[in-house]
Amino acid sequence: MKRPVVIPAALLFAVVLILAMVDLAPPALDLRPLVAANLASSGVAHPVTAVLLNYRAYDTLLEIGVLLLALVAILAVSESVPTTSSTSATSSDLLLPMLGRIAAPVMVVVAVYLLSAGTSAPGGAFQAGAVLAAAAVLLHLTGLLPGWRQPGVSLRWGLAGGFLLFVGVGAILLLVEGDLLRYPPDHAGVLIFLIESGLTLSLGLILAGLFLFLSHDKGDVG
Amino acid sequence: MSLGLGFDLLLAASLLWSGWRALSTPRLDRALVLFIAFGLLMTLTWARLAAPDIALAEAAIGAGLTGALLLDAFGALQAKRAEAEAKK
Structure with a gap:
C-alpha cells in the first residue's frame, strides 16, 4: 500500500536534489590560487598534503583525536566479551599463512x-x-596474528603516540610561534614529515585495533 | 562517442547498479560482496575524477578495512546463529 506513495516521493526528492546540485552557486571564495601561491612556504610539494597538514592541520588533529576516541569507546565496550582461546585460526591450510607471510612485508614497504x-x-x-x-x-x-585483548603499555603508547606527537608539536609551536600549528616555513617540511610518521604508525594501530579488538576468535569460523 | 566517455558511462551505471543491489538483495553475504565491489568501483570513479588521494583512501579504508570488518561481523553473526541452532 505504501509503495505507490513512497517511490514517487523518493523519485521527486532525487530530482529536486539533482536540480539543487545543478543550480548550486559558484563558491564565493576560490581557494585554489591561495593554495598554489603559498605552496612554496608550506614545506611540502603536494597541495593535498599541504592542505591537510599545514593550512588545515587543526582539522587533521581533531580527526585523529576522533579516531582515537572511537577506539577507546570500542575498548570500553568490548571488555565484557569473555576471553576464549587466545590462539587464532589454527588451520592446517598452508597456502593462507604463506600468502600472509609474503604479502605483509610488501605492504609495510608500500606503507x-x-x-x-x-x-x-x-x-x-x-x-x-x-x-x-x-x-x-x-x-x-x-x-x-592473534586478536588483541587488552592493550599493553607499549600498544597504548603506540595508539596514542601520533595524537600526542601532533599535540606536542602544536603546543611547542604555540609557545614559540604564538599560534597553534603555525609552522616556521624553514622547518615546516621536517615537522610535517615527523607528524605524518607518528600519524601513520598510530593510524595503522588504531585502524587495525578496530578490527583486532573486536575480533574475538571463537575457534576458526569457517 | 569516445572511449573515455563510454567507460565513464559504464562506470556510473555499474556504480548505481551495485549500490542498488547491495541495498536490495535479501542475502547478507551477497550484500557484503556487492558493497566491496561498490567500494572498488567508487575508487575507479575517484581516479577518473582526477582525485588520486581520495581514490587511495577509498580503496584502503572504504573497500578494504570496512569490507573486512563487515565480513568479520557476518562471520560472528553466523557463528552465533549456529550456536543458537545447536542449543535448540
Whole structure:
C-alpha cells in the first residue's frame, strides 16, 4: 500500500536534489590560487598534503583525536566479551599463512612509500596507516596474528603516540610561534614529515585495533 | 562517442547498479560482496575524477578495512546463529 506513495516521493526528492546540485552557486571564495601561491612556504610539494597538514592541520588533529576516541569507546565496550582461546585460526591450510607471510612485508614497504611520497605526490599518513592496518588484518585473518585483548603499555603508547606527537608539536609551536600549528616555513617540511610518521604508525594501530579488538576468535569460523 | 566517455558511462551505471543491489538483495553475504565491489568501483570513479588521494583512501579504508570488518561481523553473526541452532 505504501509503495505507490513512497517511490514517487523518493523519485521527486532525487530530482529536486539533482536540480539543487545543478543550480548550486559558484563558491564565493576560490581557494585554489591561495593554495598554489603559498605552496612554496608550506614545506611540502603536494597541495593535498599541504592542505591537510599545514593550512588545515587543526582539522587533521581533531580527526585523529576522533579516531582515537572511537577506539577507546570500542575498548570500553568490548571488555565484557569473555576471553576464549587466545590462539587464532589454527588451520592446517598452508597456502593462507604463506600468502600472509609474503604479502605483509610488501605492504609495510608500500606503507612507507606512501608516507614518503605524501610530500610530493598522492599518498600520506592516512593511506599509509590504512595499508599498515590492512597488513595487520591480513595477518590476523591468515592465522598468524592473534586478536588483541587488552592493550599493553607499549600498544597504548603506540595508539596514542601520533595524537600526542601532533599535540606536542602544536603546543611547542604555540609557545614559540604564538599560534597553534603555525609552522616556521624553514622547518615546516621536517615537522610535517615527523607528524605524518607518528600519524601513520598510530593510524595503522588504531585502524587495525578496530578490527583486532573486536575480533574475538571463537575457534576458526569457517 | 569516445572511449573515455563510454567507460565513464559504464562506470556510473555499474556504480548505481551495485549500490542498488547491495541495498536490495535479501542475502547478507551477497550484500557484503556487492558493497566491496561498490567500494572498488567508487575508487575507479575517484581516479577518473582526477582525485588520486581520495581514490587511495577509498580503496584502503572504504573497500578494504570496512569490507573486512563487515565480513568479520557476518562471520560472528553466523557463528552465533549456529550456536543458537545447536542449543535448540
